[in-house]
Amino acid sequence: MNGFRLITGGVVLGAILLSGCGNSAEPDEAHQEKSPIMNENPDSNASETQNAEVIKKGVGDVIQSIKGLESEINTEADSERIEEMGKEMSSVWDSIEKQVEDEYPDWYERIEKNLYPLIGESGNPKKDLEKIKRLSEATKEDLQLFLEEVN
Numbered sequence: 001m002n003g004f005r006l007i008t009g010g011v012v013l014g015a016i017l018l019s020g021c022g023n024s025a026e027p028d029e030a031h032q033e034k035s036p037i038m039n040e041n042p043d044s045n046a047s048e049t050q051n052a053e054v055i056k057k058g059v060g061d062v063i064q065s066i067k068g069l070e071s072e073i074n075t076e077a078d079s080e081r082i083e084e085m086g087k088e089m090s091s092v093w094d095s096i097e098k099q100v101e102d103e104y105p106d107w108y109e110r111i112e113k114n115l116y117p118l119i120g121e122s123g124n125p126k127k128d129l130e131k132i133k134r135l136s137e138a139t140k141e142d143l144q145l146f147l148e149e150v151n
Contacts, residue, residue, distance in 0.1 A: 054096065055099055056147060059096065060147070062089060063147075065089035066136045066139060069132070072085060073129055077127075087122075087123070089118075089119060107142075110146075111146060114135050118132065
């Protein structure tokens, strides 16, 4: 009889202890809704906002590169420096190009109609400075209009 009481008491005590494990005042769904890590969604507005910020920064950097190129043309017009600045501009654009192409295909085409010839002309051994000026103005204008849309 003692063995029976001991076993019954152990079972009751074990059941009490186990019923408290993992029990909380709120269900798991409510806990997950409050957890920022568990609720991340790559297609969420936060992700879109982050992409827009990356694009805006990249476009701003390309505009700064163009302004630097224009400044170089207006002051010294050093052929090697112009080529270097064209490569830098290309590199900055390359860092955001895929995002712009995916999210804003019409703007992508419009921007690249002037940007690629500008980059190409900056690398041309016999640079046409007037053409570079024309292309840089057109590209800069397109990029600024694009920034307004992204905002």
